[in-house]
Amino acid sequence: DQQVKQNSPSLSVQEGRISILNCDYTNSMFDYFLWYKKYPAEGPTFLISISSIKDKNEDGRFTVFLNKSAKHLSLHIVPSQPGDSAVYFCAASDSGGGADGLTFGKGTHLIIQP
Amino acid sequence: NAGVTQTPKFRILKIGQSMTLQCAQDMNHNYMYWYRQDPGMGLKLIYYSVGAGITDKGEVPNGYNVSRSTTEDFPLRLELAAPSQTSVYFCASLGQGAGEQYFGPGTRLTVT
Numbered sequence: 098d099q100q101v102k103q104n105s106p107s108l109s110v111q112e113g114r115i116s117i118l119n120c121d122y123t124n125s126m127f128d129y130f131l132w133y134k135k136y137p138a139e140g141p142t143f144l145i146s147i148s149s150i151k152d153k154n155e156d157g158r159f160t161v162f163l164n165k166s167a168k169h170l171s172l173h174i175v176p177s178q179p180g181d182s183a184v185y186f187c188a189a190s191d192s193g194g195g196a197d198g199l200t201f202g203k204g205t206h207l208i209i210q211p
Numbered sequence: 212n213a214g215v216t217q218t219p220k221f222r223i224l225k226i227g228q229s230m231t232l233q234c235a236q237d238m239n240h241n242y243m244y245w246y247r248q249d250p251g252m253g254l255k256l257i258y259y260s261v262g263a264g265i266t267d268k269g270e271v272p273n274g275y276n277v278s279r280s281t282t283e284d285f286p287l288r289l290e291l292a293a294p295s296q297t298s299v300y301f302c303a304s305l306g307q308g309a310g311e312q313y314f315g316p317g318t319r320l321t322v323t
Contacts, residue, residue, distance in 0.1 A: 101253070131311060140215070140301050140314030141254070186253060194309020196261065198244055198269050201253030 100124045101189050103202035111210050116174040118205050120187030123168065127189040131199065132161060132172045135184045144185075145172070174207075182209045213237050215315035217302050223321045224292040232287040232318050234302030242305035243285040244312060245269075245277065247298040254301060260285055292322045 102121045110116045118132075128149040133141035147154040147161045147170070154161050160173045174181055184206050188199040218233045236243065241262045246254040246269075256269030260279040274296060276288040289296060299319050303312040 103253075106251075129309070133314075138317075140303075140316050142314070143311035146311060188254075195305060195312060196242055196309065197267075198256040198259050199254075199312065200270075201246075201255070203251065203253045 098123070099202075100127075101187055101200050101202040103185075103187055103205050105205050106203070107206040107208065109208045109210055110177050112179060113176045116172075116177045116181065116207055116209070118172040118174075118185050118187075118207065120170045120172075120202055121168060122170075122189055124189070124191060124200075125168070126191040127200075129190040129192075129194055130161070130163060130170050131188045131190075131195070132159075133186045133188060133201075134181075135186060135204070141186060177207075177209050179209050179211065182207060215302055215304055215313050217300075217315035217318050219318060220316070221319045223323065224289075226292060226294065226322060228292050229288070229290050230292070230320075232289075232300055232302075232320070234285045234287065234315060235283050236285075236302075236304040236313070237283065238304060238306065238313065239282060240304035240306050240313075241282065242312075243279065244303040244305070245275070245285070245287045246301045246303065247271065248301065248317075249298050257287065257300075289320075294322050296320065297322045 131146040132144040135141045184204045187202040244259045245257040258277040302315040
């Protein structure tokens, strides 16, 4: 049973517009959430995280929103740039920071169109 | 800092062979992890370690073994390779028990 779900396998967005990637989770014990970006033939690289005590975290062009009651989080990228084309993974932890490992979604392939 | 390094980058194994995937980190991180990623899927945790001499099973540990004799190294052992172990394997490390995990570039393993 998937505990972290990314229901959109791919998303196409025009350069300069906003990209919104969504993630849902089922485990109410998750208390820490992260987004990773992955290029082909490379390892995932960390983008941004959020603790369950917050509902928003911002870092430059990237903002993550957490709605605990809906068990939903989203990643907003504004403005979208060609280098943002990659697979984005949502990940979650129930160990207060990821010490016991992360549970990942299947990923969303973001394609930025020129 | 090299960060997290993994060797080899690619390997083809025959069914029943064994091999060790190497992982090393130079960030003095206590926490280390092994994940596998199958095509079209997310990463799944195989084993993890919270420090030298301490290891624990993740979600998919069957068919694998690990050891952690030093802070820097966390090798993953496949004893009797099976086609179901064809995957990309990622090693990761974490500094203080909270925050982002740093990933290596991965090892692509094919078992035929």
